[in-house]
Amino acid sequence: xxxxxxxxxxxxxxxxxxxxxxxxxxxxxxxxxxxxxxxxxxxxxxxxxxxxxxxxxxxxxxxxxxxxxxxxxxxxxxxxxxxxxxxxxxxxxxxxxxxxxxxxxxxxxxxx
Amino acid sequence: xxxxxxxxxxxxxxxxxxxxxxxxxxxxxxxxxxxxxxxxxxxxxxxxxxxxxxxxxxxxxxxxxxxxxxxxxxxxxxxxxxxxxxxxxxxxxxxxxxxxxxxxxxxxxxxxx
Numbered sequence: 103x104x105x106x107x108x109x110x111x112x113x114x115x116x117x118x119x120x121x122x123x124x125x126x127x128x129x130x131x132x133x134x135x136x137x138x139x140x141x142x143x144x145x146x147x148x149x150x151x152x153x154x155x156x157x158x159x160x161x162x163x164x165x166x167x168x169x170x171x172x173x174x175x176x177x178x179x180x181x182x183x184x185x186x187x188x189x190x191x192x193x194x195x196x197x198x199x200x201x202x203x204x205x206x207x208x209x210x211x212x213x214x
Numbered sequence: 215x216x217x218x219x220x221x222x223x224x225x226x227x228x229x230x231x232x233x234x235x236x237x238x239x240x241x242x243x244x245x246x247x248x249x250x251x252x253x254x255x256x257x258x259x260x261x262x263x264x265x266x267x268x269x270x271x272x273x274x275x276x277x278x279x280x281x282x283x284x285x286x287x288x289x290x291x292x293x294x295x296x297x298x299x300x301x302x303x304x305x306x307x308x309x310x311x312x313x314x315x316x317x318x319x320x321x322x323x324x325x326x327x
Binding site (some may be wrong): 109144 | 218244249254256257259262264272292298303304306308310313315316318319320321324
């Protein structure tokens with residue numbers, strides 16, 4: 103069965119520092135991987151996805167993610183965090199029936 | 215650019231009552247989904263549909279029903295509401311293939327008392 107794991111419930115980082123939000127996956131076949139962000143009392147917003155090709159994927163708001171097949175990881179990164187990046191981040195994998203399987207989410211807190 | 219629209223945004227139900235959460239999308243997407251979000255649990259799939267007239271159960275379908283009479287609309291029905299159904303509900307849609315992005319509505323906050 104397809105699954106996604108986000109090992110950290112919360113990540114704390116100072117504004118201006120680089121940030122990483124971790125995600126590992128388990129799929130049979132080619133993975134289709136996604137990152138979404140959720141601000142308080144809002145829906146999920148798409149950030150970026152990996153389908154095929156370049157292992158470094160660039161997305162919205164300066165975020166990027168690195169696909170690593172050998173480590174089955176898809177970590178979300180940003181070179182310089184902003185206070186406004188504080189939100190709940192979800193990693194997800196789309197399975198063979200086109201359903202999106204989500205991780206449990208990681209709360210990113212950026213301190214000024 | 216309406217995208218995926220859900221109503222109502224907030225609702226309080228009494229135990230045993232029924233209600234329908236409405237969802238409509240204007241992107242001509244084949245696939246539509248209903249998820250629920252509970253704290254620390256991520257999002258769980260309730261029901262999904264691959265096209266008008268076709269629906270299927272997700273991970274947590276008990277206590278819910280859906281219909282898909284048109285491409286645009288995918289209402290979620292709660293019968294005999296229970297406190298365990300207190301949650302945030304998200305409708306979503308996408309095009310058919312696995313590489314396509316799934317787009318979400320803004321959510322419906324439901325409390326059962």
